[in-house]
Amino acid sequence: MAIRTPWEPNQRIEHGYFRSLQGITVHLREAIKSETDPFKIVRILKTILNTPAFHRYAQETALRMVTNLFVSNAKSWREAARQSSKSRIIYNALQRELQGPVGGAVSFQIQRNAELIKTLPLDIAGRVTDYISEESFKGRRAADIAENIQRMFPENSKAKAQLIARTEVSKTSTALTRARAENIGLDWYEWRTSEDQRVRSSHKHMDRVLVRWTDPPSPEELIGERSYGHYHSGDIFNCRCYPAPLTGIDRVSWPHKVYMNGTITMMTLSQFRQLAA
Numbered sequence: 001m002a003i004r005t006p007w008e009p010n011q012r013i014e015h016g017y018f019r020s021l022q023g024i025t026v027h028l029r030e031a032i033k034s035e036t037d038p039f040k041i042v043r044i045l046k047t048i049l050n051t052p053a054f055h056r057y058a059q060e061t062a063l064r065m066v067t068n069l070f071v072s073n074a075k076s077w078r079e080a081a082r083q084s085s086k087s088r089i090i091y092n093a094l095q096r097e098l099q100g101p102v103g104g105a106v107s108f109q110i111q112r113n114a115e116l117i118k119t120l121p122l123d124i125a126g127r128v129t130d131y132i133s134e135e136s137f138k139g140r141r142a143a144d145i146a147e148n149i150q151r152m153f154p155e156n157s158k159a160k161a162q163l164i165a166r167t168e169v170s171k172t173s174t175a176l177t178r179a180r181a182e183n184i185g186l187d188w189y190e191w192r193t194s195e196d197q198r199v200r201s202s203h204k205h206m207d208r209v210l211v212r213w214t215d216p217p218s219p220e221e222l223i224g225e226r227s228y229g230h231y232h233s234g235d236i237f238n239c240r241c242y243p244a245p246l247t248g249i250d251r252v253s254w255p256h257k258v259y260m261n262g263t264i265t266m267m268t269l270s271q272f273r274q275l276a277a
């Protein structure tokens, strides 16, 4: 059994975000409810995207998710502070943080997520268009096609909503942890995985490896796979890994695996101290 750490991303927030994204679909279905012309349905879906009400909804949904993560991530830091010699520094930073780089990270994530939410209606409109051309080709009546389109909701956005919720909660969580860590001069973190069957092999290879915020690895390259570029723990699609900031050198056992400049090396504490100095 894996021991839970305070840094693990909050699944409750992920589920809540998913439900809000699906809520958009319910709203869209409502807007096309009495339509019998399939092409008009597509037009309506595309128009909704540009309404102020939809923009407001996207903004509020993103704001709620990021704020929830912000609060839950702060709790992780307070928990870490209790076990760390740097507790005073961490507490003080949490008090002042919204004025500094952390506040910047928060508003950046809200904007990014709001933009992503706005892609949902377009994604659905695209699916509906494909569906219309397939069905018309089969010679089906427009009204029947329109009726089926209504029934496709909210299933037709489920996969996309799930991908957004999982990926974005993880990415935002990593961004908040990073902003808070760098703000108080914690340069290193330990790459943690969810430690279950679904962890991809490239990330399994990174489990418990120490990484510096300024030097992200390409986990795929490290095991000879095609690279997705260099990125931090949790900062890629469908990833449930997370960074656990190294709040004290005694927080991990030594010797320990360290990633640096494209390779993973087993290092003793004194080797690591020279590096971190």
Ligand SMILES: [Zn+2]
Pocket (backbone or CB within 6 Å): 193, 200, 203, 234, 238, 239, 240, 241
């Ligand atoms: Zn991962």
